[in-house]
Amino acid sequence: xxxxxxxxxxSALLVAVLAACAGTNVASNAPAxxxxxxLAEVYADNFYIGAAVNARQISGRDTAGLRxxxxxxxxxxxxxxxxxxxxxxxxxxxxWELADGYVELGERLDMWIIGHTLVWHSQLPAYVRExxxxxxxxxxxxxxxxxxxxxxxxRIDGWxxxxxxxxxxxxxxxxxxxxxxxxxxxxxxxxxxxxxxPNTQLYYNDYNLNNPQKRQGVLRLVKLLQDNGVRIxxxxxxxxxxxxxxxxxxxxxxxxxxxxxxxxxxxxxxDLTTLPxxxxxxxxxxxxxFENSPEMNPYPDGLPDxxxxxxxxxxxxxxxxxxxxxxxxTRVTLWGINDAQTWLNNWPIRGRTNYPLLFDRxxxxxxxxxxxxxxxxx
Ligand code: G3I
Numbered sequence: 001x002x003x004x005x006x007x008x009x010x011s012a013l014l015v016a017v018l019a020a021c022a023g024t025n026v027a028s029n030a031p032a033x034x035x036x037x038x039l040a041e042v043y044a045d046n047f048y049i050g051a052a053v054n055a056r057q058i059s060g061r062d063t064a065g066l067r068x069x070x071x072x073x074x075x076x077x078x079x080x081x082x083x084x085x086x087x088x089x090x091x092x093x094x095x096w097e098l099a100d101g102y103v104e105l106g107e108r109l110d111m112w113i114i115g116h117t118l119v120w121h122s123q124l125p126a127y128v129r130e131x132x133x134x135x136x137x138x139x140x141x142x143x144x145x146x147x148x149x150x151x152x153x154x155r156i157d158g159w160x161x162x163x164x165x166x167x168x169x170x171x172x173x174x175x176x177x178x179x180x181x182x183x184x185x186x187x188x189x190x191x192x193x194x195x196x197x198p199n200t201q202l203y204y205n206d207y208n209l210n211n212p213q214k215r216q217g218v219l220r221l222v223k224l225l226q227d228n229g230v231r232i233x234x235x236x237x238x239x240x241x242x243x244x245x246x247x248x249x250x251x252x253x254x255x256x257x258x259x260x261x262x263x264x265x266x267x268x269x270x271d272l273t274t275l276p277x278x279x280x281x282x283x284x285x286x287x288x289x290f291e292n293s294p295e296m297n298p299y300p301d302g303l304p305d306x307x308x309x310x311x312x313x314x315x316x317x318x319x320x321x322x323x324x325x326x327x328x329x330t331r332v333t334l335w336g337i338n339d340a341q342t343w344l345n346n347w348p349i350r351g352r353t354n355y356p357l358l359f360d361r362x363x364x365x366x367x368x369x370x371x372x373x374x375x376x377x378x
Contacts, residue, residue: 039358040074042373046326048112050075050333052269054341058101064363065337075112077160077268077333078102079343082115083123088144091127096151103155112331114268115152117160117205118145119189121175129176137180142192149196158201160236160268161193162186166206170217186221190230205236205268210250215257222261234330236268243272243307243314248321255321259328267322269335271356272314273344274299274307290349297352311355312368319375338363 040049051073056062058081069076080086081098088094106113119141121129131137149159165173165186172178177185193202204221208214218235225232235258237251258265275297278290290296299307322329336342338359345354358369 036373039072039369039372042376043332044074046323047329048075048331048333049073050077050112050114050268050331051337052077052079052116052333052335053102053105053337054079055081055098056341057337058098058105062337062341065341068337068359068363070109073111073337075114075331075333076102076106076109077114077116079116079336080123082148083117083120084128084144085123085125087148089125091140091143094147099148099152103152107155112157113155114333115149115156115159115200117163118148118193119161119177119185120163121173121177122164124176131176132180134180137177138185138188141177141181141185141189145189145192146196149193149200152200153197154199156197156200158203158234159193159197160205161202161232162189163205164207165204165221166214166217168208168211168214170213170215170220172217183224186224187228187230190225190232191228194231201233201264202231203234203236203266203268204232205238207238207240207269208246209235209237209258210246210254212250212253215254218254219257219261222258222263226261232263234264234266236266238335239267239270239318239332240335241270241272241314241318243274243310248317251318252321252325255325255328259325264330265325265328266331266333267318267329268331268333270318270332271335271342271344272311274303274311274355275344275352277348291351293349296349299355300353303355307355308367311366312371315358315368316371316375319372323376334358 043049049072051069053069053076057065057069060066078099081102086095087099103113128137128140131140165175165178167173172183181188190202193200204218206214206218209218222232222235237254255265276295278296319332322332334357336357338361339355339357340361342354342356344356345352358366358372360366
């Protein structure tokens with residue numbers, strides 16, 4: 001029985017109306033381009049095609065985004081609504097509405113449903129972030145994981161149990177969890193998640209996992225769990241890439257290394273920033289305020305065809321790799337449905353116009369989308 005019947009009813013009605021309007025059966029991944037196969041259909045034999053969804057899509061306000069979600073994707077990830085600060089803002093305060101709506105949306109669309117994320121140093125409420133007592137922090141972590149993972153046991157298919165616990169050199173990030181509890185927090189987090197949701201896959205998720213040094217850190221973390229007899233089912237390589245890097249060979253070497261430990265590999269937050277960043281400029285002061293800098297926001301009114309083609313080429317190169325590795329790669333999730341919603345419009349510089357995803361600001365398929373639809377024909 002849905003926890004919030006009105007939200008659930010509105011969202012269910014919307015999905016049904018979208019299906020009727022689009023003349024599609026929402027659960028069948030009918031195509032965004034009538035007559036063509038959908039993205040999820042094209043890759044159904046290889047890996048799930050996922051999308052991060054935001055509050056506007058979960059609550060049914062982004063009808064164009066929901067139509068694409070139903071037509072072209074087979075997995076969903078909550079961009080923000082299940083993070084600790086959103087779902088448990090106080091020690092005795094849980095806010096379930098959007099998280100429940102997210103899971104109900106995934107069930108209605110017959111999606112592979114991801115939970116993101118149980119333990120992360122960012123978007124953490126102050127009562128946790130400022131804890132110094134080990135017993136108190138251990139109690140907070142146990143309560144959070146048992147309550148959240150337990151609530152959706154049997155409904156969420158895979159959890160990002162732990163997010164971004166490593167530094168670029170592969171050492172442990174000095175998060176509040178590591179500083180107060182040591183590396184044992186990693187073992188405890190996965191053990192608690194496995195107890196709360198025994199049939200849910202459990203993942204470690206992080207960015208720059210193509211980086212050889214960070215790769216060694218991941219292998220050490222997976223070994224720590226396996227040596228302690230605690231289940232880990234997959235490693236999530238976030239995939240916040242750009243048009244020129246990281247090298248395909250580096251990504252491939254990491255896929256092979258993680259798969260070699262016996263876990264699945266997933267590309268969990270794929271987007272390709274198309275704009276320059278301060279650190280790309282020789283000698284740039286990254287702390288300089290670049291807001292409203294035309295140099296940093298070169299395409300405010302639209303993308304040149306040459307750049308659209310470069311994005312398509314880069315997505316094609318990456319998907320060629322994922323297809324070659326589809327024994328190990330079980331999911332490729334885009335970090336958003338369309339360019340209007342991407343976090344990259346506001347990071348690392350606020351108010352820019354970025355073009356990192358497969359659908360444009362009006363939710364129309366881009367050249368990169370068309371390229372991926374026909375990639376396997378070549
Ligand atoms: O909800 C508040 C809203 O009430 C307020 O009016 C508004 C004012 O700016 O802020 C809103 O919160 C924002 C939140 O997204 C929800 O939209 C935060 O400011 C903003 O910082 C937050 O950004 C998210 C970011 O994680 C936070 O680190 C991005 O949307 C989200 O895409 C991004 O996702 C992370 C993954 O979870 C983990 N991997 C890296 C990835 C990119 O950072």
